[in-house]
Amino acid sequence: MTLEQDILARRTFAIISHPDAGKTTITEKLLLFGGAIRDAGTVKGKKSGKFATSDWMEIEKQRGISVTSSVMQFDYNGHRVNILDTPGHQDFSEDTYRTLMAVDSAVMVVDAAKGIEAQTLKLFKVCKMRGIPIFTFINKLDRQGKEPLELIEELEEVLGINAYPMNWPIGMGKEFLGIYDRYNKRVEQFRTEEAERFLPLDEEGGLAVDHPMKVTSYYSQAMDDILLLNEAGNEYSEEKIRRGELTPVFFGSALTNFGVQTFLETYLQFAPTPQPRITEDEQFIDPVEYNEFSGFIFKIQANMNPAHRDRIAFVRIVSGKFERGMNMTLARTGKSFKVTQSTQFLADDREIVDEAVAGDIIGLYDTGTYQIGDTVVGGKKAFQFEKLPQFTPELFMRVSAKNVMKAKQFHKGILQLVQEGAIQYYKTLHTEEVLLGAVGQLQFEVFEHRMKNEYNVEVKMEPVGNKIARWIENEDDVKESMSSARSMLVKDRFDNLVFLFENEFAMRWFSEKNENIKLYSLL
Numbered sequence: 446m447t448l449e450q451d452i453l454a455r456r457t458f459a460i461i462s463h464p465d466a467g468k469t470t471i472t473e474k475l476l477l478f479g480g481a482i483r484d485a486g487t488v489k490g491k492k493s494g495k496f497a498t499s500d501w502m503e504i505e506k507q508r509g510i511s512v513t514s515s516v517m518q519f520d521y522n523g524h525r526v527n528i529l530d531t532p533g534h535q536d537f538s539e540d541t542y543r544t545l546m547a548v549d550s551a552v553m554v555v556d557a558a559k560g561i562e563a564q565t566l567k568l569f570k571v572c573k574m575r576g577i578p579i580f581t582f583i584n585k586l587d588r589q590g591k592e593p594l595e596l597i598e599e600l601e602e603v604l605g606i607n608a609y610p611m612n613w614p615i616g617m618g619k620e621f622l623g624i625y626d627r628y629n630k631r632v633e634q635f636r637t638e639e640a641e642r643f644l645p646l647d648e649e650g651g652l653a654v655d656h657p658m659k660v661t662s663y664y665s666q667a668m669d670d671i672l673l674l675n676e677a678g679n680e681y682s683e684e685k686i687r688r689g690e691l692t693p694v695f696f697g698s699a700l701t702n703f704g705v706q707t708f709l710e711t712y713l714q715f716a717p718t719p720q721p722r723i724t725e726d727e728q729f730i731d732p733v734e735y736n737e738f739s740g741f742i743f744k745i746q747a748n749m750n751p752a753h754r755d756r757i758a759f760v761r762i763v764s765g766k767f768e769r770g771m772n773m774t775l776a777r778t779g780k781s782f783k784v785t786q787s788t789q790f791l792a793d794d795r796e797i798v799d800e801a802v803a804g805d806i807i808g809l810y811d812t813g814t815y816q817i818g819d820t821v822v823g824g825k826k827a828f829q830f831e832k833l834p835q836f837t838p839e840l841f842m843r844v845s846a847k848n849v850m851k852a853k854q855f856h857k858g859i860l861q862l863v864q865e866g867a868i869q870y871y872k873t874l875h876t877e878e879v880l881l882g883a884v885g886q887l888q889f890e891v892f893e894h895r896m897k898n899e900y901n902v903e904v905k906m907e908p909v910g911n912k913i914a915r916w917i918e919n920e921d922d923v924k925e926s927m928s929s930a931r932s933m934l935v936k937d938r939f940d941n942l943v944f945l946f947e948n949e950f951a952m953r954w955f956s957e958k959n960e961n962i963k964l965y966s967l968l
């Protein structure tokens with residue numbers, strides 16, 4: 446296979462969902478199809494207890510978070526599939542968002558009974574901003590949920606994206622008979638042996654064979670719905686899917702392994718191949734046109750194995766091929782080095798990787814060399830990929846060293862963890878107290894743990910709570926007197942002014958009183 450064919454076979458995506466929608470279950474089914482795991486229950490370390498014996502970072506053990514399945518890879522129908530994990534709400538952090546910078550598409554799993562939930566919405570917004578294609582899997586059809594039309598409407602209204610149902614449920618819950626597959630033009634029956642599972646459609650779109658299902662009200666309801674979709678629904682457009690403006694919707698039940706394979710096969714046909722990325726000087730690095738190795742670091746995972754005190758920098762390969770032993774240059778410093786140790790993450794194993802190509806994720810052992818957003822290149826041409834966006838934090842914590850004698854280590858630790866992207870740094874205007882910002886509580890816990898273990902500093906943490914952070918377009922017009930308890934003025938790590946508002950109300954009130962101040966949020 447040529448390098449180009451190798452690259453074009455890649456599909457790299459993340460599954461986004463609210464906790465409990467069924468992400469783990471669906472991931473597991475996908476890995477089973479791909480032959481990457483043999484038993485169900487392998488992915489869900491927290492419940493099967495499989496990882497309890499391994500020595501992962503203590504905090505992860507305590508909280509039952511599994512970091513081992515950060516990247517999963519398998520082969521299916523000539524494709525090489527990379528699934529990047531985006532953890533659930535209690536382990537939610539900026540990493541979760543940044544992971545979405547490293548994929549080419551996203552699969553959104555929705556619980557049919559719950560519809561669009563908070564976490565899904567947050568993650569969706571990040572995908573939308575990047576314009577990446579989103580494929581929707583509406584799960585748990587074996588249970589009674591919302592009406593399918595209602596779900597489609599909710600999707601369109603809450604998320605502001607057009608939806609195109611690729612298939613449609615016939616019945617639901619106890620009366621779930623199967624799905625009407627608009628795309629493959631067949632009906633797939635629920636809980637039916639493989640040989641009889643698929644029923645063909647006739648030219649008018651009805652079942653072409655005699656079948657007891659045909660006389661049920663569920664079938665006629667589904668047919669009515671489909672007629673409606675055909676006449677009044679969105680038009681199918683691959684172009685719009687590619688631009689992230691239209692989401693193809695699939696129904697199914699991950700737990701009973703129904704509709705997952707059909708989803709996977711259809712998804713793989715439409716999911717984008719590894720996409721180009723833009724450099725800081727606005728050049729496109731196209732994986733197919735540019736043959737030299739390049740990639741960027743989107744995540745740094747500390748202490749995956751405390752026995753080695755290692756850190757792993759996760760690299761999304763943008764172009765070319767990685768080979769173990771090759772020379773790489775870190776664009777930020779211009780330093781070159783030979784990469785002898787690298788890992789790939791496959792379900793619960795970490796394997797040494799010898800080769801990987803654009804679209805793949807590799808892990809580089811890191812002894813403090815890398816920062817989030819760093820570019821590594823293999824060829825002579827040096828360039829830097831566009832900076833990864835900074836995300837607007839929602840949670841704040843005032844921190845200080847418990848022991849004032851440790852001020853030096855305290856600042857060193859914070860500086861490094863901030864550079865690594867573990868947490869965001871802010872300070873108050875005159876007193877220069879340190880405030881840390883995060884998008885998820887876990888970031889504070891990891892911070893506290895690492896300060897103690899890696900920098901030997903115990904930190905005092907006082908919650909400042911939820912705030913709405915807003916940056917300012919016209920900083921010169923800001924006066925310090927505008928700062929109050931409900932609209933606190935602070936500085937970020939680049940010395941930009943930021944208002945931390947108590948809540949939406951406080952922000953609106955501020956804006957009404959100070960119409961000339963132009964506020965904006967980061968991603």
Ligand code: G4P
Pocket residue numbers: 462463464465466467468469470471492533584585586587588697698699700701
């Ligand atoms: P998550 O990773 O998105 O958090 O969800 P996960 O797959 O862990 O699924 C959450 C719960 O929903 C699990 O039940 C799982 O078995 C169930 N589930 C997933 N897909 C389906 C489905 O298609 N139909 C039905 N009826 N249930 C589904 P649990 O009781 O919380 O966990 P477990 O003890 O069964 O593992």
